[in-house]
Amino acid sequence: MLIVKKFGGSSVANPERIFNVARRCIEDYNAGNDVVVVLSAMGDTTDDLIALAKKINPNPQKREMDMLMSTGEQISVALMSMAMNALGVRSISLNAFQVAMHTTSAYGSARLKRIDSERIRRELDDRKIVLVTGFQGVNKYDDVTTLGRGGSDTTAVAIAAALHADACEIYTDVDGVYTCDPRVVPNARKLKEITYDEMLDLATLGAGVLHNRCVELARKYGVEIVVRSSLNNSEGTIVKEVTKVERMLVSGVALDKDADRISLIGLQNQPGVAFKVFDLLAKANINIDVILQSIGRDETKDISFTLPDDRVDDAVEILNANKERLKFDKLDVEKDIVKLSIVGSGMMSNPGVAAKMFEALYNANINLNMICTSEIRVTVLIDAKDAQRAAQAVHDAFGLED
Amino acid sequence: MLIVKKFGGSSVANPERIFNVARRCIEDYNAGNDVVVVLSAMGDTTDDLIALAKKINPNPQKREMDMLMSTGEQISVALMSMAMNALGVRSISLNAFQVAMHTTSAYGSARLKRIDSERIRRELDDRKIVLVTGFQGVNKYDDVTTLGRGGSDTTAVAIAAALHADACEIYTDVDGVYTCDPRVVPNARKLKEITYDEMLDLATLGAGVLHNRCVELARKYGVEIVVRSSLNNSEGTIVKEVTKVERMLVSGVALDKDADRISLIGLQNQPGVAFKVFDLLAKANINIDVILQSIGRDETKDISFTLPDDRVDDAVEILNANKERLKFDKLDVEKDIVKLSIVGSGMMSNPGVAAKMFEALYNANINLNMICTSEIRVTVLIDAKDAQRAAQAVHDAFGLED
Numbered sequence: 047m048l049i050v051k052k053f054g055g056s057s058v059a060n061p062e063r064i065f066n067v068a069r070r071c072i073e074d075y076n077a078g079n080d081v082v083v084v085l086s087a088m089g090d091t092t093d094d095l096i097a098l099a100k101k102i103n104p105n106p107q108k109r110e111m112d113m114l115m116s117t118g119e120q121i122s123v124a125l126m127s128m129a130m131n132a133l134g135v136r137s138i139s140l141n142a143f144q145v146a147m148h149t150t151s152a153y154g155s156a157r158l159k160r161i162d163s164e165r166i167r168r169e170l171d172d173r174k175i176v177l178v179t180g181f182q183g184v185n186k187y188d189d190v191t192t193l194g195r196g197g198s199d200t201t202a203v204a205i206a207a208a209l210h211a212d213a214c215e216i217y218t219d220v221d222g223v224y225t226c227d228p229r230v231v232p233n234a235r236k237l238k239e240i241t242y243d244e245m246l247d248l249a250t251l252g253a254g255v256l257h258n259r260c261v262e263l264a265r266k267y268g269v270e271i272v273v274r275s276s277l278n279n280s281e282g283t284i285v286k287e288v289t290k291v292e293r294m295l296v297s298g299v300a301l302d303k304d305a306d307r308i309s310l311i312g313l314q315n316q317p318g319v320a321f322k323v324f325d326l327l328a329k330a331n332i333n334i335d336v337i338l339q340s341i342g343r344d345e346t347k348d349i350s351f352t353l354p355d356d357r358v359d360d361a362v363e364i365l366n367a368n369k370e371r372l373k374f375d376k377l378d379v380e381k382d383i384v385k386l387s388i389v390g391s392g393m394m395s396n397p398g399v400a401a402k403m404f405e406a407l408y409n410a411n412i413n414l415n416m417i418c419t420s421e422i423r424v425t426v427l428i429d430a431k432d433a434q435r436a437a438q439a440v441h442d443a444f445g446l447e448d
Numbered sequence: 449m450l451i452v453k454k455f456g457g458s459s460v461a462n463p464e465r466i467f468n469v470a471r472r473c474i475e476d477y478n479a480g481n482d483v484v485v486v487l488s489a490m491g492d493t494t495d496d497l498i499a500l501a502k503k504i505n506p507n508p509q510k511r512e513m514d515m516l517m518s519t520g521e522q523i524s525v526a527l528m529s530m531a532m533n534a535l536g537v538r539s540i541s542l543n544a545f546q547v548a549m550h551t552t553s554a555y556g557s558a559r560l561k562r563i564d565s566e567r568i569r570r571e572l573d574d575r576k577i578v579l580v581t582g583f584q585g586v587n588k589y590d591d592v593t594t595l596g597r598g599g600s601d602t603t604a605v606a607i608a609a610a611l612h613a614d615a616c617e618i619y620t621d622v623d624g625v626y627t628c629d630p631r632v633v634p635n636a637r638k639l640k641e642i643t644y645d646e647m648l649d650l651a652t653l654g655a656g657v658l659h660n661r662c663v664e665l666a667r668k669y670g671v672e673i674v675v676r677s678s679l680n681n682s683e684g685t686i687v688k689e690v691t692k693v694e695r696m697l698v699s700g701v702a703l704d705k706d707a708d709r710i711s712l713i714g715l716q717n718q719p720g721v722a723f724k725v726f727d728l729l730a731k732a733n734i735n736i737d738v739i740l741q742s743i744g745r746d747e748t749k750d751i752s753f754t755l756p757d758d759r760v761d762d763a764v765e766i767l768n769a770n771k772e773r774l775k776f777d778k779l780d781v782e783k784d785i786v787k788l789s790i791v792g793s794g795m796m797s798n799p800g801v802a803a804k805m806f807e808a809l810y811n812a813n814i815n816l817n818m819i820c821t822s823e824i825r826v827t828v829l830i831d832a833k834d835a836q837r838a839a840q841a842v843h844d845a846f847g848l849e850d
Contacts, residue, residue: 061503095523101463103530110533113541114526117519121497124516128505131512139515143545144590165590187568188546 047212048170049074052084052180052202057276058122058215059089061129067217067276068129071175075135080170082209084180084202085126087118100357108153112182112192116142119179119198137175140165142182142190146202149183149191156183156191158200160265161208174245178205196257203260207267214271215265215282216256218349221275222283223248223255225446226299233447237297239284244297247389247423261285268275295399296390296444301437305335305385306358307427309350309417310365312375322372323349323365330364334356336418336425348377350416352385352427383415384433387425400424406443412436449614450572451476453479454486454582454604459678460524461491463531469678470531473577477537482572484611486582486604487528489520510555514584514594518544521600528579538804539577542567544584544592549603551585551593558585558593560602560665563610580607582610598659605662609669616666616673617684618658621718623677624685625650627848628701632839635849639699641686646699649791649825663687697801698792698846703839707737707787708760709818709829711752712767714777724774725751727766732766734759738787738820738827748777752818754787754829785817786835790842802826808845814838 051071058064067083075081095114099106106114123139130137146162169176180198183191193200199216206214223245226234240248242265249258255273264271264285274282313319320337327334335352353361358379365377393399400417403424407414412435416427428436441447453473460466469485477483497516501508521814525541532539548564571578582600585593595602601618608616625647628636642650644667651660657675666673666687675830676684715721722739729736737754755763760781767779805826809816813839818829830838 061500064504098463098523099527101531102466102527103534107533108531109542110526110529113529113543114523117522121516124512125501125504126510126514128501128508130506131509139512141515141592190543327617333513 047078048080048082048209049203050082050084050209050211050214051207051217051282052198052215053086053217053276054198054219055086055089055092056219058085058126061125063131064125065133068126068133068135069231070276072130072133072135075175082166082176082178082205082211084178084197084198084205085113085119085122085124086180088125091118091121109189112153112190114177115192116182116190116334119181119414121175123179130175135175136173137177138169139179140169141178141179142184145178145205147183147195147204149185151185151187151189151191152323153189153191155194156184156185157259158193158204161204163205163208166205166209187349193259196259197407198256199260200263203264203267203269203271205240206269207263211269214269216260216271216273217276218255218273220255220273221278221280223285226300226441227301227319230301230434231299231441234299234441235447236280237283238281239286240297241391242287243422244389244391245285247387247420248298249298256285272284295392296388296446297392298389299437299441299444299446300385300387300389301366301433302385302387303430303433305352305383305427306355307350307352307380307383308358308361308365309348309378309380310372310374310376311348311378312346313349315345315347316403319347319372320349324351326364326368326372327353327361332361332364336416338416338418352416355381380415382430384430385425386428386433386436386440387423388444389423391422393424398411402443403440406439407436410435410439412439449480450482450484450609450611452484452486452611452613452616453619454617455488455619455678456600457488457491457494458621460528463527463750466527466531467535470528470535470537472678474532474535474537477577484572484578484580484607484613485528486580486600486607487521487524488582488600489517490524490527490698493520493523510787511591514555514592517594518581518584518592521583522628525579525581527787528568532577537577538575539579540571541579541581541705542571543581544586546582547607549585549606551587551595553587553589553591553593555591555593557596558587559661560585560595560606563606564612565607568607568611571715595661598661601659601662601732602665605669605671605673608671609665613671616671617848618662618673618675619678620642620657620675620828621678622657622675623680623682624675625687626700628839628843629703632703632836633701633843636701636843637849638682639685640683641688642699643793644689644777645824646791647687649789649822650700650702658687697794698848699788699794699839700791701839701843701846701848702786702787702789702791704789705832705835706757707754707785707829708757709752709782709785710760710763710767711780711782712774712776712778713750714748715751716775717747717749719748721749721774728766728774729755729763729768732762733765734763738818738829740818740820754785754818757783782817784832785829786832787827788830788835788838788842789825790846791825793824795824795826804845805842808841809838814841
């Protein structure tokens with residue numbers, strides 16, 4: 047079997063942990079498998095390098111940041127190879143140049159294009175464990191790029207796809223995907239399986255286990271991902287195309303605490319209003335999440351939207367600066383809110399799921415600020431103070447603890 | 449003019465020093481020159497990485513050590529580019545893959561074979577300062593190598609040769625090559641010029657300004673090196689083929705404190721004895737420096753040799769373990785000795801230089817343990833306690849202070 051395993055920065059933060067990871071990989075190797083290991087930079091290395099760069103230039107060139115940052119993973123793979131050597135097992139470290147990890151040119155947020163798997167194959171055929179730097183690539187100019195957030199997970203999935211691996215295991219600090227965050231809903235249950243689409247919605251909505259880029263790539267190439275804990279041996283959650291014959295109605299409850307809401311009240315009820323608002327924000331590189339526009343009444347309409355809380359002040363400033371042009375009466379900001387969502391691919395063929403969620407929230411006396419649905423999810427905005435109670439109520443209503 | 453400048457680790461040890469180097473390079477750039485800068489790893493980075501590796505594996509694979517170590521220079525060049533950017537000047541960092549710095553395969557002590565100067569040229573044509581990682585290369589397996597001691601100096605000379613640079617400036621913590629170490633002989637004088645051969649002998653004998661590999665490469669390709677201080681603007685010393693019509697009799701006095709002496713007394717006076725001794729030591733990778741074999745008397749002869757003091761204990765152990773085979777009476781070790789040498793290309797055509805040195809040492813009442821000469825140098829072994837007095841006496845005798 048060919049297994050790709052990915053470990054994050056905290057799993058290789060010090061020599062002791064490096065040896066723990068080495069032993070785990072060697073177990074698979076000794077069982078006769080081909081093993082490729084993708085690693086992130088050790089613990090705080092990335093933050094330390096960023097801090098050093100900022101001391102020299104508060105606004106460094108993106109190309110040079112990538113050149114700088116990519117050293118972190120190279121240190122990890124070299125040290126891991128030394129650990130495996132100390133344990134008597136042959137291994138080899140490879141960086142993005144050596145793997146020929148081709149990406150687009152966008153420094154800091156490059157996307158993978160193509161991997162020449164030839165070198166990895168050759169080293170595997172030579173019965174070595176192959177250690178690959180995550181998060182980094184090389185663009186058409188022969189320059190170093192990095193993949194941005196979730197980059198190492200994406201590297202692992204891409205390698206698994208290129209090598210037609212039998213398994214792609216992503217090791218995290220949780221031991222799988224849960225029906226809800228166990229810190230919020232104590233009886234949340236670990237899922238054995240989940241579909242790509244469900245995982246994508248959970249990832250986007252703040253479940254925070256896998257980055258959605260990595261899940262999208264896995265779906266595209268049909269790579270089955272296993273999310274497992276780096277701290278114990280429990281089985282984890284498998285992310286794949288179809289989980290069972292009968293899809294689950296609701297597979298999980300996600301809570302996103304990073305969202306704030308802005309409402310523009312009393313906009314003119316005419317075409318082009320929404321375009322003007324969101325074009326302004328897009329130009330400032332502000333990502334908008336849920337958008338809700340009221341049905342126009344009389345001469346005016348309202349637009350509300352959520353966005354990450356670290357960009358709210360920027361957005362408010364831009365909108366107020368353009369108040370004359372946009373012609374709104376009032377701008378309203380709500381920071382003490384959270385986004386609560388239920389996700390499940392079974393929803394598509396089961397009407398009444400949203401109603402059941404609203405009923406549970408009504409029974410718990412929780413007010414809904416905003417509602418937004420897609421084919422496989424229902425999202426509501428509620429007051430932050432109600433978050434825990436609301437998540438528990440919805441989790442109970444759908445019987446997810448079983 | 450095309451100028452290659454090389455700065456060592458202490459010159460880029462912190463953001464302040466990085467900016468100092470950046471400003472120096474920008475001066476040349478703003479004067480209309482093409483500027484290539486070769487950098488070593490920042491300050492203690494290399495030592496820190498070695499310490500980290502040793503924690504994981506006391507005997508790490510050389511290939512992986514090179515993979516690890518090469519990150520140090522990559523950090524330096526990326527940060528330097530950010531500093532230049534902060535100062536408003538365009539620059540680009542390049543690592544060994546990007547420069548196509550081809551070396552032999554020997555990890556940890558690779559030798560440069562070929563540089564594809566195309567990428568550097570292109571960036572220079574684009575009016576960028578080009579920042580190149582010193583000390584590292586890529587071998588035919590597409591693996592990272594390092595060049596060993598003096599590696600970054602060698603990188604600089606190799607790039608200067610490949611680009612047919614007009615100048616190759618090596619910045620050090622001294623401001624040139626002196627007639628002797630100024631800490632030993634206070635009135636030592638800085639040389640304006642010195643030949644490659646003289647510099648080679650001075651380097652080998654412990655003057656410690658330039659590594660001999662770099663000087664050899666410079667001689668081979670006729671690259672003029674300027675040794676300058678990174679701390680001030682003084683003119684430095686030029687190392688080149690012919691310095692003046694009349695060559696200097698003696699250009700400098702070198703003192704090497706790292707040497708120890710081993711003597712094997714009473715070896716059999718027959719062929720093959722020296723071979724057996726030095727073959728044993730070579731197999732243990734112990735470098736021997738000066739060798740002196742006495743003229744055979746009766747049935748026996750003696751062999752003495754010097755070697756670096758960190759390998760003496762190994763050598764003694766090996767020799768004693770083979771005492772039966774080598775058939776010597778006694779092994780003698782002398783650790784409190786130093787090697788004092790005079791170097792000068794004018795010596796070749798001037799008999800009596802050695803005698804003048806011996807006279808000066810005799811007048812100063814200094815005992816000579818061993819003598820060894822080549823065409824352009826005379827080396828004596830003396831007691832460590834006499835080192836300073838001896839160096840001063842010889843320096844005075846040849847009038848080097850003028």
